[in-house]
Every structure is written in structure tokens, then in C-alpha cells.
Amino acid sequence: MDDAIRYLTRPDGARLAWRAIKGAGPTVVWLGGFRSEMAATKADALAAWAKAAGHGFLRFDYFGHGVSDGDFRAGTISRWRDDALALLDELVEGPAVLCGSSMGGWLACLAAIARPERVKAMVLIAPAADFTEKLMGPELSDEARAALAADGVWMRPSAYGDPYPITQALFDDGARWSILPGPVPIEVPVRVLQGGADPDVPWTHALELANELKSPDVVFTLIKDGDHRLSRPQDIARLIAAVEELVA
Template sequence: MTEFLDGPLGRRIAYNRLPGDGPGVVFLGGFKSDMQGTKAVFLEDWARARGQAFLRFDYSGHGESSGNFEAGCIGDWLADAAVAIEALTEGPQVLVGSSMGGWISLLLARALPERVAGLVTVAAAPDFTERGFWPGFSDLERAKLMREGRILRPSDYGEPYVITRRLIEDGRDHLVMAAPLNLPFPVRFLQGTADRDVPVAWASDLLAHAQGEDMRLLLVKGADHRFSTDECLGLIASAVEEVLERT
């Protein structure tokens, strides 16, 4: 059953929560995705079967939460996630971050280290506004973005993305690949080799950049960005179970 939390600056955050054993598991979705996605629902079913505490939620401007997607940025969605974890969970959590959620989870590890027991990412996209969007724009697109505050970019997932100047500029204030990144807990990075949104090189770069004693990268040949086949979902569950066993 969907419930609502009063979040930052009056934003209403929609969430689904399961009581259960800890450490709890928190799913962090991707850019313009929501908590009804295949991976989020699969993990809730997995957690229910195990009796594991679990939380999934929608960032502001996503899914059932309040707000306009175009008005949001990484800092806003990080604040939403931090408030949800602080208000709706107890003790350290295992974060499962998909795509942009991988970036958010890394920022949470930096901002709330005492609340993170472990980390699993799926096609993590840290710094994607600066490493993906910005260099992919033409000079004309960059000029239009700075002048008008927004441009449209095609998407493989439906309507074109609206990319705003605020999203780009705020992203520069939340980069994790330009400064030391300490992850002192079990970490598992999952990445498909056929991902057209997040290059495999980004996963290798993240593994090389982050500091931690229990960190592994699993590459799945032929898996795409959705990473939602039965096999891929099973790999996510196995990675979360492995992290839980090591916490």
C-alpha cells in the first residue's frame, strides 16, 4: 500500500515499506523511473519472502510523489532519499541503486555513512549529467541550454527527456568521481555489456576509483540497461544476499 511522507520543502514522497529483519534494504530508482518498476517490485517480493525490512519510494517529480520532474535535480532527489531513509528506516541499510540511483546511493554513502551497511548498484551512472549528457551535446545544444534553460533529448523509454540547465549545473555540485570515494562496507557493482545508456567503462572506472576492502564488479554479457530479465533479477537478489551476509 502506497503511503506518503512529508519531504524537503513541502514535497510529498510516495513510498512502500515492509517491516522485517535488518539490515533493511532500500531501492533507489533511476532517472524518470518510479517504484513500480520491475526491479523495485521484484526486490519487494524477495524481501517479503525472506522477512527482510524493505523500502522503495519515488523521488519528487517521479511516480506518485509530488513535484514537477523538470524542476528537479540530483540535489533534490538526494535530499528526498536522505529524508526517506532517516524517517522510514532504522539502523544501517543496504542500498540498491539502479542507474541514477547508483549515483544517489554513492552520495548517500558520503552524506550518511552511519546509515549504510552495504551497497549494490545496477548499471550505476555516477556523474552522468557531466560524463554523459554534457559531452553528448553539440555546441548549438549547449548554447540553447544555457540561453533557454532546457533542451529535449531523445529517449529509448518513451517521450524525450527534458534536460535543464539546473540539472546540469547542480550535477556539478554532486560529482563523486572527482574526489575520493570511500566505501568501507560490502559493495557489489552489476553491469550489462550491452547497456547503451551506461558504458561498461564507467563501471570499470567506478571500481578503480572507489576505495574499499570488499568490492566486486560483475559484468553480464548481453545484458542491457534495464537489467530486468529473470536471470538478471536473480543476480541482483544474489548480490544483495551476499552483501547482507557480509554486514
């Protein structure tokens, strides 16, 4: 495949945008973060690596993200998990290496639990497992809680751009998919890359996930001065090295 944007139509008619590179070995599947999109820095870097190395690579936009259909406010962990499983089931032949960033790390875990026979290994970048309940929820102000109770939605300020909507439905649904405390029934090799200066996912939270994975082959890399995005050249090099190790 030539990495052009294509669409997969879901049962409700919503179209999910995806791009793929055909290549040898297990397919690397990129699962982006909350409000991210498949044209982001790390995904682009992995696509360039896949082209050069001759490996298969798939990336996509969740419902309500990027160029996929849907209203972001209507998105939930259930919906985005189903998106990931649909792409894995319909577009990936053979084993996959799941590469998840932030929320994508949580969704990668949920996909691996649902399809253990399909997933060969995982790379998790600042994995935000249970972020609705364990990271975002405890930080809600009285004003935010009042808005959620009254309107079902709160406009959350962002250090990365304009405020964005957080719904009560997202919190309610996220609690259904909690995986911490574990054990987390994932037994494949896992590499975790985590920034020590991450303001969104504390390194202790990512380490808890790493410790709760049942796999004996888990390597946790703390990048002491790394932020949440881990998109600097040296961070990208670590990401590609981790993926290369696991597709070998």
C-alpha cells in the same frame, strides 16, 4: 508494514511517495534511476523477495517522479539526494543496504558518503555516477546546447519513450556532486552489476567507479550481453543473489 503507498511531507510541502515491507535484518533501500519509479520491474522483484524472505525493504519515488509531488523539470541531484537522505533518516531503523540503479547508483554513493554510520553495504546496477557531466554532457549536440543556453531546457530524445526535459539547472547542480575521479570515500562491501551492452552507461565508466571506491570488498560483475535496465529473469536472479549475500 503492508507495502501500501504512503507519503512523507518534506519541509517545502511536497509529498514523497514510499512503500515499505517490515522485516528482519538490515533494511534494503531501493534507489531508482532517472525518470524511473518505485513500481518498476527490479523494485517489484525485490519487494517480492523481501516478503518471501522476511526482510525489510523500502522504495520511494523522488520529487517529480512516479506518484510523488513536484515538477520533474525542477528536480536536481541535490533535491533527489536530499529525498533519499530524508527517507533513510525518517523511515529506516538500524542499518541499511542501499540498492541503486543507474542515477540511483550515484545517489546511493552520495547517501553513503553522507551517512556512513547508517549504510552496511551497497548493490549498484549500472551506476551512473556523475552522469550529467561525464555521460550526458559530452554528447550534447549544438542544437541541444543552443536550447539550453536560450531556454534553460532541452527536450532529449529517448529510446524508452517520449522526449523528456533536461535543464541547465540539472547540469549546473550535478557538477557540485561529482565523485569521479576518486577516491570515493565508501568503505562498506559493494557489489556492482553492469551490462556489457549498456548504451547509456559504458561498462568502463562503472568499472572506474568500482576501482575508485575505498572499500577493499568490491565485486564487479560484467554481464556481457546485458543492457542498461538489467531486468531479464537472469539479471533479476543476479540482483537478488547480490542482495541476499549482503543482508546475511
